[in-house]
Amino acid sequence: MTTVKTVAFVEPSFYGVSFARAAFEQGHRVVSIVSSTDNPQKYGYEGIYHDLIVADIRDADSLYEAIVGSPYANGLDALIPATDYASHVTAKVAERLGLRGVPYEAALKSRNKDLARQAYAEHEVPSARFRKVRTYEEAAAAAEEIGYPVVLKPTNCASSQNVYFINNAAELQEAMEIIVAFKVTYMDFKVREEYLIEEYLDGPEFSVELFLSEGEPIFGTVTEKITSPLPYFVEILHTLPTPSHTEHTDEIIRTAVAALKAIGIANGPSHVEVKLTRTGPRIIEVNGRPGGDNISSDLLVQAFGVDVFEATVNYYLDRPIAIDKKHHRAASIAYVTADRDGVFERIEGLEALSRLQHVVRYHVAAAPGDSVTIPRSSDDRLGYIITIGDSPQEAKERALALVDSLKVVYRQQEAEIA
Known part of the structure; x- marks a missing residue:
């Protein structure tokens, strides 16, 4: 007979709803840690959790304090990120609680594309040439160095948000104006004010x-x-x-x-x-x-x-x-x-x-x-x-x-x- 465990998910949404459903159907106690009590209805997981904890899931200290101040302070068997944006924050708190998971540094690199590109280069993993930039002037210099066409993208977003294929300096200037004004993404996570100019990789x-x-x-x-x-x-x-x-x-x-x-x-x-x-x-x-x-x-x-x-x-x-x-x-x-x-x-x-x-x-x-x-x-x-x-x-x-x-x-x- 399966022993019931207490499994907490940080902000189930999109693919993460399937996480909550899997644990619920396995018979575990499912705790959802959310930024709003409206989120189970918003993201479609009403009926597949047992309890809610409210926290600022963008902040590791808030997440940790919400857990230790809850009835599950010493009772969590797993803490699992159920949205991309909270993956590194969840990993940091899981390490602090002594729970299994993705190492914080690895989660941080997977969430931040510039850190990941640096790691690929250091370990000679085939990737794209890139430069991290903050301004149009830096972006233009990087594009000239790498060679058009290039790709412009945020360093910490998902779902192809504000990812641009750029043929020339005029297109780059227009796209930079849009991306610099892009300050907040899903669930109110802040968009970093550093962007990537990358070599365009052609192929399937x-x-x-x-x-x-x-x-x-x-x-x-x-x-x-x-x-x-x-x-x-x-x-x-x-x-x-x-x-x-x-x-x-x-x-x-x-x-x-x-x-x-x-x-x-x-x-x-x-x-x-x-x-x-x-x-x-x-x-x-x-x-x-x-x-x-x-x-x-x-x-x-x-x-x-x-x-x-x-x-x-x-x-x-x-x-x-x-x-x-x-x-x-x-x-x-x-x-x-x-x-x-x-x-x-x-x-x-x-x-x-x-x-x-x-x-x-x-x-x-x-x-x-x-x-x-x-x-x-x-x-x-x-x-x-x-x-x-x-x-x-x-x-x-x-x-x-x-x-x-x-x-x-x-x-x-x-x-x-x-």
Whole structure:
């Protein structure tokens, strides 16, 4: 019989909701540490936690004091970050409490892209040339040194927020004005006033879903990504396992493991983004947690029967980890996006999806009356479809065909009516 443990999650949201659900369904006592009591309803995990603790999850001291001042002061068996932005703060508090987790320095590097790039360079992990900048003048000098085209991005954000493909100095100046004004991101975390100018890596993009034990992968697979047209980098399709460039799978996985070792992650789940360039795989970024965008919550489950969230909870609790592939098929998720700016009314063609056996689920995030735009970040996507297939190519083709069969309908503007 499983012994009930007390597992605390810091601010479950997005992919982190699956964490809370996994622990809850394992029969553990689930405590959510949140910045607002409205968050369970906001992020969709009402009914899968037992207690709430309110803290400033942006501040390690506030988080620590909230825990030691709670009924769980000496009773937590695990403290798990359930949002990217709080991962380093959670790691710092977990170390202070003597709990298992990602080392603080490693979590800090994975949250801050400049620190990660420095670590890759020091350990000779193939990455992108980069410069950290604060002003347009510094950015222009860095771009000239690296050579256009370049990529401009924040050092500590996610979801492709304010990531720009830059062809020349005029585009760089315009983008710098926008990014410098970008002060606060999700959950009121501050955007660092330091930015990256990076070499643009040309080639197909992948992510590597990994689970490490003492630096060695006990699970690994490669996901193919398709992103929106430049100048943006929004992910609009994932297929797991990859249907393309399969001859490079082992090399891609080895490069991802090397990147994790470089920043100090030797255990647990990770999601590593890679581009396959003419010179081989090169690292985009490392995340010391399961992949989001339904990769872990749906695609891994559908393709292999793998529950990485359950395995991760067991890792944090120092319990045996079962992460073997139970079957072999493929799954894909394709996102519905707007092809122009406008006011959203509905998506036509959805009613046919529920009759298709190869459709696992579909979801519409946009509501009638919402202002929508061509995707500049993940927040701009309107919905998704998840499909399965006997092969990766079949799952991918089904997802793409279904998205293409849908029609985004925009609300007629008053000016047009007049």
